[in-house]
Amino acid sequence: MNTASSVGRGEILFLSALTTDSGSGVRFWNMARVVADAGWPVTFVERLPAGLPARTHPGIAYVGIPENRRGGVQPHRSLNAPDTSSPAQADDIPPAAPSALGLAAAVLRATWRGRRIARSRPWRAVYALKPMPNAVLPALAAARGGARIVLDVDDLDFEYYPPGLQRRLVRHWFRRWPRRFNAVSYHVAPLREYLETEAGVAPERLRRITQGVDMDVFAAPTAPLPPEIAVFTGRYQTIVYMASLGITSDFGDVLPTLGRILARHADWGLLVLGHGVRLAEFRDRTAAFVDRLLFAGYAPHDTVPAILAACRAGFHYLRPEGANRYRAVMKIREYLAAGLPVVANPSADAADFGGFIALADDESGWERALAAAVAGEAAARTAAGRQFVAETLAWSRLAPDILDILGLNTVG
Template sequence: MPPVGENTSMTGTDRIAVVTQQYPPDKSGHASRMNDVTRNLAEEGWAVEVLAPPPCFPHGEFDRDWYRTRRTSAGDVRVQRLWAWQPTVADPGTLSRIAYYVTFALHAALWLTIRTRRYDAVLTTTPPISTGLAGLVTAVSGLPWVVDVRDLWIDASVSLGFISEGGVLERASRRFQRTVLHAADAIAVTTETLGEHLCTQYGEALSPKVFLLPNGVDVDRFESADAPDAADRPDEPLIVYVGNIGHAQNLDACIRAMGELEGDAELRLVGGGDTVPDLRETAESSDVSDAVTFAGPMPHEEIPSLLASADVGIAPLVDDDELAYAMPTKVYEYMGAGLPVVTTGRGEVERFIDSSNGGIHAESDVESIASAFDTLLADESYRERLGENGQAYVRSRYDRSAITETLHERLRQLADGGVTTAGDATDSAVAGNE
């Protein structure tokens, strides 16, 4: 009988636990990203076990489950579902959200405490920051630990009004985040701006740990999707939004912009989230319900075909300094499919559009968004040119298999006892952010 915590069914030289709040069939950009990251790590030779709660995102789209643990698989990746509280309404309250995050973090921490010897490394991904609790219990044993930071969750929560600025919850969250970042062996960030912000806010001592691991796209899968036959294409030009429909997206202005277009078009919102009810009211009050479709969540494997039938993809971030670091996954997917993109917001997303020449960055007001839509919909050759530019750009810089190679190399360095330096972090950065 093997010792407690050993697992003879896991094969491979390198064994890694990946702790993530969302994983397919959750429908979000984060779930999609972690699906690709874990699959590519498995191709690199890692025996990957994902720890995730029962699927429940977008909230309100799944029935609640009560099993304690459930083991499934996704190709070569093993998935261990650990019970956590699951919100079942579209816009859950603060207590329900906190219960969702904290119960999973506690369950994952207990799981890893008992089974630390099973793994050679641990990756925890945030948001939410609570996943760091699972990493802290392994750090005590000296197990190499990488924290994957994808956004400034605390800052965004304050900016969007979910937690009070300067309140007990914010102060406690920042102390916990500081502890996690300083205890981790390496910190992956999606943009250079995000890494700089973490070092400024939580200490320059973090700088040697930080390395760039941007969002990206499986370009081959999106590029190879078959475009629909002419008979199956929408009757009107199609503008699509794919992803979480939440408070950080400027979709209200995009819906209102449909009433300002020079011609007819359909805006199709694919996904679910907290603000869907409010946006339905916006469409009604703006008298554009006939031009706006709420399609609901869609399996990620169907997204490439959807984008192949579309004319424009949109990624409208709220114009807020607290979101200046953000680079939405959906932008890479639109460009991977050869689709021109309209974005709003500031910071990274604006620089990305400028560097790629794959779309139009508009101001966040209704008139500017409508003008960007009209410009693209009026000129098919212009749309094609921008689409080709964007596709070539993400293929050369943001293909997920190449990005995962960066993560693999850092994990191997840590597992072999290597020491991360600021120079190493710079050298391993993906070329797209040079």
């Protein structure tokens, strides 16, 4: 593999349209880490909500554009500053769903800042996440300076908006903007079909980059288990539900079901790891079984292995229709990477892991599968799944594809 030192120095700009607490943002950050680890200097730009820490990684200059959902000033740390956050600290500032006007203001502010960064120097390549204004318009500005521009489309975001102007506008962006890029990456086959037929992207410009897993975090020494979670997992046989609790979340669909299952198993508890604009809503809906459930909020990535190791099973759910067929389930991959038995419904690409996880689509099926996992009956299947993920889906193994789509594997 060629690196920056062998082909001449050039800087790479990553422009995320989303916030730190989005699943797509995690995917994009890991792609940036791959590029930085190959020796290329990276600048990473995203919206940073109040209460969440700035990301850090060697070789990446992080720019968190403040997004204040409650008022006040949003601080952020500079390159390689230590991350001293904890789930409890991050959760001290409960997120609230921004108004349409507030969201528009945040996107406009991020677009303005992104364009300034894009014009600040010549970039060798620019990778943009989502065909949204605060990613696309800065990328196009960089293209006028000679940069190769690439777009990652990992979801059809307009499907999550209610009918109306906002949905139509975002859908228009998804149809119009992808074909203006030198290349477009996607991770599941239905997205390729959409990008060809609806967005008009030429087939030769499309490249599949599958959903990877950060195996490094599971191999490194783990950070201590956060005290609140240590107490909870010490009291209950814990099932973990790990997800972004934003507009794409379907967690509300299964809350009543999980409450009934918990009621039948006195020694079970449910740990919810995740942050997002619907966190407060979900908390309000679980008052009936609040003593058996812990919303831990945002968890720093280096604490995740210890948290998952303290649990007995991982649960995942997505509605098996609509926009979800365009998604790849990162949490199933992470559960398996941690060696945690997985119970999920057959949605998105969950069936691709059918040999390693328990798939069910109703309350009785989930309860039987969770009972087997808690009892340790899924150990062999889970171990095989962990090996599969490590050998095929580690981000380090996907590095050649990421570098190639950015034009960094060729001398120039």
